[in-house]
Amino acid sequence: MLAALAGSLLLLFLGAPVAELIITGGAGGLARLGRDAELRQALLLTGMTATTATVLGVVCGTPVAYLLSRSEFRGRAILSAVLDLPLLIPHPVAGIALLLVLGRDSAVGSALLAAGLRVVGSPVGIICAMLFVSAPLYISGAREAFARVDPRYEAVARTLGDDAWRSFRRVTLPLARRGMVAASVVMWARAVSEFGAIVILTYNPKVVSVLSWDRFATFGLPEALPVAAVMAIIALIPLTLLRALRHDRSMTVSS
Amino acid sequence: MIEVHGLSARLGEFELRDVTFTVPESGYGVVIGPAGSGKTTLLEAIAGVVPARSGEVQLAGRRVTTTPPDERGAGLVYQHAYLFPHLSVLENLRYGARDESTVEELVSRLEIEPLRQRDVRSLSGGERQLVALARALAHRPAVLLLDEPFSALDPRRRARTRREVRALHREWGFTALQVTHDFTEAGLLGDVAILLDGGRVLQHGPPEQVFRRPASPYIAEFLGAENVFAGTARVLAEAAPDWLESDPAALAHGYHAIEFTSGPLTLYTVGNAGDGPCYAVVRSEEVVLSLAPQSTSARNLFRGRVVELGTLGAFARVTIDVDGTPLVAAVTTRSVQEMGLREGSKVYATFKAMGVHLC
Numbered sequence: 001m002l003a004a005l006a007g008s009l010l011l012l013f014l015g016a017p018v019a020e021l022i023i024t025g026g027a028g029g030l031a032r033l034g035r036d037a038e039l040r041q042a043l044l045l046t047g048m049t050a051t052t053a054t055v056l057g058v059v060c061g062t063p064v065a066y067l068l069s070r071s072e073f074r075g076r077a078i079l080s081a082v083l084d085l086p087l088l089i090p091h092p093v094a095g096i097a098l099l100l101v102l103g104r105d106s107a108v109g110s111a112l113l114a115a116g117l118r119v120v121g122s123p124v125g126i127i128c129a130m131l132f133v134s135a136p137l138y139i140s141g142a143r144e145a146f147a148r149v150d151p152r153y154e155a156v157a158r159t160l161g162d163d164a165w166r167s168f169r170r171v172t173l174p175l176a177r178r179g180m181v182a183a184s185v186v187m188w189a190r191a192v193s194e195f196g197a198i199v200i201l202t203y204n205p206k207v208v209s210v211l212s213w214d215r216f217a218t219f220g221l222p223e224a225l226p227v228a229a230v231m232a233i234i235a236l237i238p239l240t241l242l243r244a245l246r247h248d249r250s251m252t253v254s255s
Numbered sequence: 256m257i258e259v260h261g262l263s264a265r266l267g268e269f270e271l272r273d274v275t276f277t278v279p280e281s282g283y284g285v286v287i288g289p290a291g292s293g294k295t296t297l298l299e300a301i302a303g304v305v306p307a308r309s310g311e312v313q314l315a316g317r318r319v320t321t322t323p324p325d326e327r328g329a330g331l332v333y334q335h336a337y338l339f340p341h342l343s344v345l346e347n348l349r350y351g352a353r354d355e356s357t358v359e360e361l362v363s364r365l366e367i368e369p370l371r372q373r374d375v376r377s378l379s380g381g382e383r384q385l386v387a388l389a390r391a392l393a394h395r396p397a398v399l400l401l402d403e404p405f406s407a408l409d410p411r412r413r414a415r416t417r418r419e420v421r422a423l424h425r426e427w428g429f430t431a432l433q434v435t436h437d438f439t440e441a442g443l444l445g446d447v448a449i450l451l452d453g454g455r456v457l458q459h460g461p462p463e464q465v466f467r468r469p470a471s472p473y474i475a476e477f478l479g480a481e482n483v484f485a486g487t488a489r490v491l492a493e494a495a496p497d498w499l500e501s502d503p504a505a506l507a508h509g510y511h512a513i514e515f516t517s518g519p520l521t522l523y524t525v526g527n528a529g530d531g532p533c534y535a536v537v538r539s540e541e542v543v544l545s546l547a548p549q550s551t552s553a554r555n556l557f558r559g560r561v562v563e564l565g566t567l568g569a570f571a572r573v574t575i576d577v578d579g580t581p582l583v584a585a586v587t588t589r590s591v592q593e594m595g596l597r598e599g600s601k602v603y604a605t606f607k608a609m610g611v612h613l614c
Binding site: 150152153154155156157158159160161162163164170171174175 | 299302303304323324325327329330331333335337339340341350351387390391394396400
């Protein structure tokens with residue numbers, strides 16, 4: 001009884017602020033989309049940078065996730081710890097760390113600048129910040145998805161004439177697909193909601209999270225509320241997608 | 256041909272150690288052993304999906320110890336089938352199939368026509384095994400590795416499938432290695448039996464030899480020999496006794512007569528064992544029961560009392576007490592009825608000297 005009460009209180013605590021935000025500012029926020037060009041641009045930028053970061057995370061993170069789920073090798077524990085690091089450090093700290101490596105005064109940053117690629121104060125910086133804080137979530141989810149596929153499916157495919165890549169493509173990938181899609185949705189949602197690292201690397205152009213902070217700091221709550229409400233609604237899209245994916249998870253990957 | 260020499264492989268905490276045996280070209284090997292003895296790991300190491308730590312594997316005359324699984328020409332059928340759940344039954348059958356006609360032939364011969372359009376996830380365990388078997392055969396491997404492939408089939412279907420696999424084996428000429436828990440199956444299918452325990456080969460050879468002449472009392476008991484006696488052997492020094500001379504097989508092997516004593520029991524046997532402590536194994540099907548002493552050439556004759564009688568379909572397991580030592584006989588249920596046996600009945604048990612194996 002006490003546990004049920006405690007659980008209910010926690011659920012209320014988690015759900016009520018978001019519900020209140022959408023109820024109070026949702027209609028105003030959606031109405032403002034038509035006349036607020038800065039908000040529309042911020043939304044477009046957020047969507048594009050989060051999607052680019054997610055694509056990069058999936059392309060580069062999938063081999064790492066597969067390696068971690070299947071192979072025992074020296075340094076595996078260190079690699080896992082390195083991948084967990086961005087999840088554990090405060091995000092402004094992550095932003096400062098990225099600035100040290102990618103800033104104009106750093107070796108990498110100045111080399112990229114010389115090659116015509118500006119990181120700090122550009123969408124590239126936003127993508128880097130998003131990738132840094134959200135890729136570990138994709139790798140962790142994809143690793144679990146691969147771990148749920150019994151390696152004996154691959155073994156059978158190999159004895160039926162498939163080389164390692166072909167068995168991965170024809171068997172492992174289709175069986176892990178749902179878990180990988182779920183992990184990439186989580187990564188995308190995390191990228192969209194990132195603020196701390198982005199604000200250090202690229203304040204302008206503004207993504208939605210930075211814009212809501214900017215409006216709050218400059219004009220106060222009434223101006224920030226519609227922007228924050230729109231962002232909350234966007235955050236509900238991946239949440240709904242995830243629910244749908246989990247509901248439809250009837251496919252078994254065991255024998 | 257499957258030639259394994261000094262093979263060691265590790266999977267998690269389990270280790271396969273120094274495994275050596277040969278299954279001749281187009282032969283049929285059976286691997287038997289208790290659960291957790293390494294049977295599946297052995298097949299996986301031969302298929303190349305578990306790497307060898309040391310030793311050598313040769314398939315069809317080719318060294319394949321470090322060759323990737325897809326280049327070994329070995330098919331692998333797991334007990335749990337591992338049908339690809341994202342593909343239909345037909346797509347599973349076509350996966351790696353040499354050609355469509357092979358798929359059609361196997362669908363017909365293994366009687367899986369009604370399963371073609373079924374969803375893989377709706378198949379029973381036995382149906383999955385049949386599809387997995389057909390899928391592996393459709394690739395036309397030179398070597399087929401089978402891990403208890405008939406275990407989920409009902410007895411009638413199992414017998415039919417076993418016959419069909421044996422027929423395909425003869426016609427297509429592949430070399431097979433099958434893991435089984437079923438000793439009857441091992442005897443019916445195998446040209447070579449490999450007994451595995453704790454990751455090591457305890458004994459290998461023709462099934463008849465492994466079953467009749469187990470290398471140790473542990474093997475004998477594992478293989479279902481119920482009469483295993485610890486005692487002392489003594490070579491009979493006199494010239495070959497008449498009961499030895501009457502057995503041409505014994506003489507052909509150059510065996511001598513041996514007296515074996517275990518408590519109140521004295522058994523006579525033939526073999527090449529010397530004097531000293533050892534074990535005697537008498538398979539229960541070698542023991543013949545009668546109500547009166549029989550005048551046969553059987554050298555070992557004992558009088559006892561029935562202490563336990565269990566029937567299982569057409570066969571009965573009768574335990575008789577011989578001066579305090581239990582002796583188990585496997586006889587037909589009809590014999591039990593004809594003799595009117597029940598607990599307490601007095602009976603005579605006889606078995607030939609060649610039916611006693613010392614190890």
